[in-house]
Amino acid sequence: MREPRLRPRRPMASLTQEERNLLRILCAPIPTLGEQISRLAWAVESLWQRHIGQRELHRRLDALRDVVQAGMPQEHSAPEYAEAGLQRLAEATAQQANTVDFRPRPDGGSPLRLAAMTPPCQTEVGMRFRKVHGAANDFVLVAEPDPGQQWTGLAQALCARRTGIGADGLVTSTLVSTEPAVLEVACYNADGSVATMCGNALRCAARCAQEDFGLQEMTLVMAGVKHEAIVRDGEVRVTAEVGVVEMRRLQAVHCGRLLWFDSAYTGTDHVVAVVEDVDAIDAEAFGRLVRHHTDLAPVGANVSFIQSVGRQELKIRTYERGVEAETASCGSGAVAAVVIATTRGLVAPRQVTVHNRAGTPLTVHPHAERPGKAYWISGPVTTAYEGVWA
Numbered sequence: 001m002r003e004p005r006l007r008p009r010r011p012m013a014s015l016t017q018e019e020r021n022l023l024r025i026l027c028a029p030i031p032t033l034g035e036q037i038s039r040l041a042w043a044v045e046s047l048w049q050r051h052i053g054q055r056e057l058h059r060r061l062d063a064l065r066d067v068v069q070a071g072m073p074q075e076h077s078a079p080e081y082a083e084a085g086l087q088r089l090a091e092a093t094a095q096q097a098n099t100v101d102f103r104p105r106p107d108g109g110s111p112l113r114l115a116a117m118t119p120p121c122q123t124e125v126g127m128r129f130r131k132v133h134g135a136a137n138d139f140v141l142v143a144e145p146d147p148g149q150q151w152t153g154l155a156q157a158l159c160a161r162r163t164g165i166g167a168d169g170l171v172t173s174t175l176v177s178t179e180p181a182v183l184e185v186a187c188y189n190a191d192g193s194v195a196t197m198c199g200n201a202l203r204c205a206a207r208c209a210q211e212d213f214g215l216q217e218m219t220l221v222m223a224g225v226k227h228e229a230i231v232r233d234g235e236v237r238v239t240a241e242v243g244v245v246e247m248r249r250l251q252a253v254h255c256g257r258l259l260w261f262d263s264a265y266t267g268t269d270h271v272v273a274v275v276e277d278v279d280a281i282d283a284e285a286f287g288r289l290v291r292h293h294t295d296l297a298p299v300g301a302n303v304s305f306i307q308s309v310g311r312q313e314l315k316i317r318t319y320e321r322g323v324e325a326e327t328a329s330c331g332s333g334a335v336a337a338v339v340i341a342t343t344r345g346l347v348a349p350r351q352v353t354v355h356n357r358a359g360t361p362l363t364v365h366p367h368a369e370r371p372g373k374a375y376w377i378s379g380p381v382t383t384a385y386e387g388v389w390a
């Protein structure tokens with residue numbers, strides 16, 4: 001009988017890491033019944049956390065939303081609410097537009113005559129402009145513009161930071177009547193798109209109307225919507241209308257955590273997320289991703305991150321659609337932030353100070369006659385310089 005040839009045993013130390021791992025698995029002691037039960041319990045628990053837990057979380061959030069909605073007017077929870085809201089806003093807009101008197105005035109002060117009286121923007125050397133900013137949201141403002149001018153391409157050229165004047169947007173302002181004082185104001189984003197509402201642009205237009213015509217109180221019509229404006233004590237305030245508000249409009253993942261964005265229409269589209277620390281957010285990169293979120297397609301939205309920093313105080317950062325960058329402040333965004341913060345119970349429905357990147361806070365307070373439907377946005381406006389675009 002042949003002797004079995006025994007291979008010399010390799011000492012453990014000479015085994016490779018892979019072999020050692022394999023050995024550990026093969027030689028693992030059979031788990032006791034107790035261990036088997038606890039492993040099963042662990043698997044069930046992690047399954048619950050991952051799937052059922054999420055569902056439970058959503059159930060609780062929905063229940064919470066039901067509680068919040070129970071306190072809201074009945075119509076807000078109906079599915080038709082969003083559509084009805086849009087309809088109401090469209091009607092209100094049409095109505096408001098109709099009430100602006102563009103007809104020639106009996107005293108002969110027709111809009112045309114007024115425009116002829118005011119300094120036209122075109123000079124022999126080029127187009128006169130002012131560089132104005134409302135809490136560092138900066139604009140090229142053209143007063144009494146040429147009515148035949150096409151603005152899309154020109155807005156892009158003027159707003160270009162390296163090759164133009166550089167601004168977040170272009171504002172044109174035309175005096176329509178003096179009694180009552182009404183101006184037609186248009187705002188174009190830096191990419192040439194039309195902004196249907198821009199709180200800071202309106203504030204800048206009001207300041208320039210005060211400089212040009214001595215007006216202190218006036219109506220500004222932007223995209224067919226009337227806004228009240230008051231220039232007083234170094235502050236300029238304008239009104240913003242609030243349309244549809246939708247809580248938990250969309251969800252996005254930030255640093256592995258789910259973040260809800262609520263939306264509020266304040267003349268233009270805004271989505272707002274409440275975060276613990278606005279400074280820890282890359283508002284430019286994350287804002288851009290959310291702005292292009294499929295749930296917001298095709299128009300997208302302005303994206304704000306807000307933080308509660310005390311009683312009636314919020315901190316905000318805003319990525320602006322059309323500027324396609326983070327801006328230093330945003331008026332309609334501040335209103336959207338206050339609307340959402342009020343709905344979520346972070347602030348009371350009174351005046352709120354909104355601290356922005358500019359370090360020049362805007363204050364937002366409910367319109368006394370239309371609480372919940374309109375807000376005042378106040379803050380300073382500065383004319384940096386004037387020039388001629390040749």
Ligand SMILES: N[C@H](CCC[C@H](N)C(=O)O)C(=O)O
Pocket residue numbers: 137189194195196197198199200201268269302320321322323327329330331332333
């Ligand atoms: N900065 C503006 C908002 C501009 C909105 C614009 N980016 C748009 O939605 O097209 C403000 O002070 O209200």
